[in-house]
Amino acid sequence: MSAISLRSWLSCRLRKLFGDNHFGCIYNRPYLTSTNLQNVQENTDRKYVKYEDEIVEKETEKFRVFEIPGLKRVQKERWIQYKKREFEAQPRFKQMLPDQDWTKIWPGPATFKWSVVPFPVRQGFIPRPTIGDGVPPGKYANTELIKIPNFLHLTPAHIQQHCQAIKKFCTPWPAGLESDQKCHKHFPLEVVTQDYCFSGSSVRDARARSVTVQFKLSDLDFDYHARDKFIRLVGPRYNKNTDEVTLTADRCPLKTQNYDFIVYLLTALYHESWTVELWEKEKTLDDMEKYFWDLNASRKTILKLLKQIHTIEKNLKLSSNVKALPYMPENPSEENVLALKEVQSYKEAVTDLFNEDETKKNLKKYKEAVRTLLNIPTKNISISQRQ
Amino acid sequence: MAAYCRSCSVIMQKVNCLGACHPFKSQSLLLHYIRRGFGTSTICRALNPVQNKNLRAGKQKVSINHDKPLTYEQTQPPNMIGVSKSWNSWNSGSLNGEREKNAAQIVFEDIFIRKFMYGTWHNLFANEVIIKRRYNQIIIAGLIEQRNHNTIYFLIGYTEELLSFLLKCPVKIEIQTVADKKDMIFRYI
Numbered sequence: 001m002s003a004i005s006l007r008s009w010l011s012c013r014l015r016k017l018f019g020d021n022h023f024g025c026i027y028n029r030p031y032l033t034s035t036n037l038q039n040v041q042e043n044t045d046r047k048y049v050k051y052e053d054e055i056v057e058k059e060t061e062k063f064r065v066f067e068i069p070g071l072k073r074v075q076k077e078r079w080i081q082y083k084k085r086e087f088e089a090q091p092r093f094k095q096m097l098p099d100q101d102w103t104k105i106w107p108g109p110a111t112f113k114w115s116v117v118p119f120p121v122r123q124g125f126i127p128r129p130t131i132g133d134g135v136p137p138g139k140y141a142n143t144e145l146i147k148i149p150n151f152l153h154l155t156p157a158h159i160q161q162h163c164q165a166i167k168k169f170c171t172p173w174p175a176g177l178e179s180d181q182k183c184h185k186h187f188p189l190e191v192v193t194q195d196y197c198f199s200g201s202s203v204r205d206a207r208a209r210s211v212t213v214q215f216k217l218s219d220l221d222f223d224y225h226a227r228d229k230f231i232r233l234v235g236p237r238y239n240k241n242t243d244e245v246t247l248t249a250d251r252c253p254l255k256t257q258n259y260d261f262i263v264y265l266l267t268a269l270y271h272e273s274w275t276v277e278l279w280e281k282e283k284t285l286d287d288m289e290k291y292f293w294d295l296n297a298s299r300k301t302i303l304k305l306l307k308q309i310h311t312i313e314k315n316l317k318l319s320s321n322v323k324a325l326p327y328m329p330e331n332p333s334e335e336n337v338l339a340l341k342e343v344q345s346y347k348e349a350v351t352d353l354f355n356e357d358e359t360k361k362n363l364k365k366y367k368e369a370v371r372t373l374l375n376i377p378t379k380n381i382s383i384s385q386r387q
Numbered sequence: 388m389a390a391y392c393r394s395c396s397v398i399m400q401k402v403n404c405l406g407a408c409h410p411f412k413s414q415s416l417l418l419h420y421i422r423r424g425f426g427t428s429t430i431c432r433a434l435n436p437v438q439n440k441n442l443r444a445g446k447q448k449v450s451i452n453h454d455k456p457l458t459y460e461q462t463q464p465p466n467m468i469g470v471s472k473s474w475n476s477w478n479s480g481s482l483n484g485e486r487e488k489n490a491a492q493i494v495f496e497d498i499f500i501r502k503f504m505y506g507t508w509h510n511l512f513a514n515e516v517i518i519k520r521r522y523n524q525i526i527i528a529g530l531i532e533q534r535n536h537n538t539i540y541f542l543i544g545y546t547e548e549l550l551s552f553l554l555k556c557p558v559k560i561e562i563q564t565v566a567d568k569k570d571m572i573f574r575y576i
Contacts, residue, residue, distance in 0.1 A: 087533065087566045111519075111528040111561040124459055124573075125471035131574050132459075141570045143460055143514045146528050146563075147473045199478040199520030200489045201556045207484060 091115035210250035230273040291354030478520040
């Protein structure tokens with residue numbers, strides 16, 4: 001391809017590229033014509049374009065002839081900038097030393113700057129290696145890197161400097177709060193609040209008003225009645241498995257007000273739990289929240305049964321070695337019988353069976369308790385007998 | 388089972404369901420929310436192949452001689468936002484609980500800022516104006532072509548001052564220069 005045809009091809013390309021408003025960078029530069037090739041040849045070193053309008057030949061001495069505009073073709077001479085613009089100075093990363101202090105160069109959060117970041121980095125997606133340079137776009141003129149947040153202001157060196165700066169404000173961890181148990185003992189209330197960060201002209205957020213207070217029920221001083229009443233009062237806010245009460249308030253517009261309300265609520269609940277109303281004494285067996293052995297028929301039955309066995313035994317006057325119930329005291333009064341270890345374990349087994357599930361463990365416990373109570377010997381079956 | 392993403396009108400389908408074709412179809416809705424994260428620019432839509440073929444909005448038309456220069460931003464269609472290119476507006480307006488509060492205000496202000504930058508920095512920007520919001524601060528970033536320093540210093544001060552007064556919050560300009568706008572060209576189509 002000769003030089004002329006190459007240049008005209010180039011001019012055609014450039015006109016298509018930058019002549020119209022398709023592309024963001026609009027160079028409304030005139031295109032190359034074959035007539036000004038020589039001028040371009042001479043001005044290749046010029047950085048900026050010098051735009052010259054039509055050069056009208058001045059023929060002052062001749063008789064002026066009227067020229068109808070547009071009838072005769074007027075040749076135009078124009079310059080073209082065919083050389084790319086270049087930077088006035090080197091980018092900053094080329095002047096950096098390898099052992100420089102990065103914290104001085106990037107002191108705070110900032111948008112990614114290709115001219116400052118000294119390492120090579122690429123971001124972008126190329127569906128095929130034939131597109132672009134065959135690799136994802138580099139850092140120079142890369143918009144994607146400008147968009148994304150970066151952490152160049154949070155390098156280990158930065159963090160170290162931050163720590164050094166705030167070290168003087170730090171105090172030692174208070175003595176006596178070494179473990180979580182100790183912390184919980186001294187600070188039984190756990191207050192949970194939220195703060196919201198968002199982009200907007202106001203720092204207020206209505207969602208930040210809600211306050212949650214958590215504490216263990218065992219931290220409060222209760223008897224059985226007060227504890228039961230407290231649980232009934234708080235309802236679903238009590239978690240049986242973790243023994244935790246969670247109180248949440250968002251009725252007031254401010255966080256402090258909600259916290260104050262919860263503290264008031266807690267105080268009111270506590271004192272209300274301790275009061276016994278008159279109607280609370282009208283509680284019958286059907287109203288009980290769980291099984292009480294002492295109030296139920298099982299107690300009476302056992303007492304009656306044991307007493308009966310004792311009486312029969314006494315009447316038969318058997319020898320002291322073969323007693324049906326060896327643990328029975330001489331005086332089988334109600335207090336004496338109830339204080340017996342065997343009766344207590346039976347009571348516990350029956351209560352567990354009612355209050356908890358009929359699990360294997362509870363059933364086994366009940367079996368053992370009954371055996372001990374009635375003195376039924378365990379069959380010692382040897383392996384040979386089983387076979 | 389299909390789930391519906393409120394923030395970008397995407398119907399998420401599980402992998403075993405046929406019909407939907409989405410960049411994130413193999414991921415859960417939660418992950419989709421996370422990936423979508425911040426930003427309120429263009430809507431990301433789920434399309435099947437036929438719909439995708441007929442979609443023309445936001446796509447560049449191929450020229451006859453395949454010599455139309457495009458930046459990286461222009462080569463990626465809108466449905467690839469969050470996949471191969473990110474948003475031009477970075478804010479918390481699309482987060483849960485934020486949308487009702489100030490999303491509309493943010494979009495309105497962003498349009499205003501873009502118009503302002505287009506007029507004030509006329510023919511200077513080599514890429515789209517990128518608007519980031521951090522707390523009450525607005526950061527306007529972008530790439531410009533090199534001009535003499537006095538012009539740029541004036542424009543930065545003028546823009547920051549005027550926009551700060553107009554939007555009633557601190558506005559910062561973080562610009563960088565490229566040698567030539569042609570450096571932005573990624574491919575020709």
